[in-house]
Amino acid sequence: MGEKRASEKSLLSLFIVTGILFLIFAGDKITAASKITEKIYSPIRLTFGPANNLLVSDYLAKSIVTVDRKRNKILKRFKIDGMPLGIAYHKGKIFVGNATRRSVEVYLESGRMKYSFDTRVRQPNDIVIDESGGRVYVVDTFDKNVKVFSIEGNFLFRFPNSSTVHPLVNPTAVAFDKKNNFIYVSDYGDSARWIYPSVRIFDMDGNIVGEISGKLGMFGNRFSRPQGLVVDENGYVFLVDCFSGEILVFTGLTGMLVKTISGYGTEDGKMRLPLDLVIDPKSKDIFVTNNRGAKIEIFRAGGEL
């Protein structure tokens, strides 16, 4: 009798623990439903391009790859003269950060170069376009700033400027918050100077308005190597940490962590050196460049909160 009661207690405890674990981790149980691996050697950044297909910068292959989203296959690729980093798309034009030539170049969908920007960008790591404002924001990791251009490639200004008290330390990527008209910039920080990794938030003129810190408690980091990021239509920030392999989801200015997706690993749904992501606004599918995996990971409905 006593043994039976003990057994029932054990079963009940197991049920409760399982239930708690399910409640805690249910939201995180998103696996990569599929992946795109065909001939992408070193995927860096990606963006939505013509016909809502994906445009991916392939660093080692020195090319821009168009991925057919319906078939998850490469549709075409065109070579550029150098190693591509940042990429953005606007009205038939593909804006590419060329790390070799240290410039931003504009290509037609055919792959023909149309023009290049008038000011050197030494490490054009990421590009985002404010379509309504007609501005192109380019992260220059080498110069540790964001350079702002017109769509035609004329230099307008850079931020932060030398007088700002909140300079960027090691910026890597940039996103545009359409809802609030903010610019989000990932920044590694500098552990030698005890400056933690963060996401810096600026207004459209480059004035800092907020920050999501990577610091957690006395020792810990919520993230340590922040790379590509996206701000969805509700103001949630989706950020990839290329060291932990995670996608972290924050409330915008308030910086509350609400969700974590994926993590480090080689198995399905895990990533090694993820560098950038985009979210389909309708399906909420998340597409991530898994650099060391040499593929694009797809997290079906991963953008749903």
Next chain:
Amino acid sequence: MNEKNTPLSFSYLVVFIFILIIFPSSGYALNPDHGTCSTCHKLHAAPGQVLTNQSTVEVLCLTCHGPAGVAVNKADIHKNLDDTIVAGCADCHNAHNNIGNSLGGVNIKQVGHRDGTALIRTPNSGDRNVIFESRGTDDAGEPSLHSFADGDEDGNGSYDGVCEVCHSLTSTKYHRNNSTGGHMHYVGETCTRCHTHVGFFKPAGGGTCSGCHSTIWDKFSAPNNGHHVMGGTVTEEDCGVCHSEPGSNHMDGDLDLRDPDTGAILTFPKGITRNTSSDTLEADVLNLQNNFCMKCHDVDGAPATFNSTGGGTDVSPFSSSNTVPDTNSQFNTSNSYHHAVQGAGSNTYCNSTTMEPPWNQGDHDVITCFDCHELSGHGSANQRMLRTAIDLDSMESGVLSTALGDSVETFCTLCHKYDEYGTTGTAGGNSKFEFHGTNQNQHGSGGGNDLGCMGCHGGVYDEGGISGNGSARGNIHGGNYSWGSSSWANGSSSQFFMVGGFISGWKLNSSAGKSGCGGGTCAHPGRVSKLEPGKEYTN
């Protein structure tokens, strides 16, 4: 808004001291470029089993040294050609700091690991000492001792350079860690110029031409505004239009080009030069001109090097949109005027009196492309790769100046005697036109002719209002232009390159044994009106 966080906390200090107590022999002083322990070690949430374990070192390093990372020095792991031997970052580097080597020096770039002395655990040769105290200077040759692959330059019986220390298999052709194989492969060059760190150390700059040949690559862009790929940006595929490399013939000491019509490999010695002071046309120069340059610069372009990847066509083989000029046809000796590339010229007035040696006809009645153009297929600061600069782009767009006329005169008088044809020349009278040289009456650049020689000859400029005077680009090579029947020249065939930018007609004045011109915009007495053919200006 934590811009700058709390200074080193007491807790961190305790942890640091604790580590020193536990690992006193390691003696690591952290490389300042790598920040603090927490730059790489995640105390409680590392992806691996311990702080950072081997399975994640590659990713850890590449978070900064990868393409999108923040480190200036970009890198990737080492792979051999068939990817059978892969070395990770920690196989060659100790990320904590530089350590001493077996010769008593200190290695740079954190090369070597193990406590005490810098070693590398090689795939086939066990643990070996590694010496890497210098990486040399990329472009100026390097002090190769104690650098990438110095052989046994210090005579201590050890091949311990950072590149050669692992290489022992016969499949590695050069710079093995013993005396076998070749040790003369690009001695004095920095290995990572061609075997780049970002390209897995594989040869040929990660598989690209520009990876190794960046100096040549730069010739295709400003300030070198005269180069082959005009109207676009040179691409890797463009190199393959002219060059047959890469292949087994790459780096064999020869220049291997591709026959534009057949695709066959054309081999030339490196460093072909044209001696413009010599009567003798070099065999290699003629071979290059006739079997390479002229086979592309002809009516069918380069069908065998069709650059499909770059979007080229037979007559526009590069990735740019420009069409290959058909100079082969322009030089045809049956043309009424032509420069003497395919055969001797027909202008009897180019003779020992009017030409500079060695172009003074008797000894040197045939010239080459490289008597006027630089012998470089890549590019130069001079437009169209001319031997001396002429701003032909400005000329073509109608921006004329005395300096422009002077530059034309300087160029033409490389071969045509200045004393006969130049502004202040004194001889004159030996050419078909009586106003060359002495008494030029404004025909020279110094007399107000902003096109210089090209005001009357060849040229790329057509003065507004003179329609169809044949002064299209490239006609200075040769042509068959005939003046229209309504012009003062009345349908006669032009000779002596009389298709210049300022004239509207030309014909021989047989009675005087000299010539006259239609004048064009040169409305001075005795010349013929361009507006009223047949009527001479009287004032």
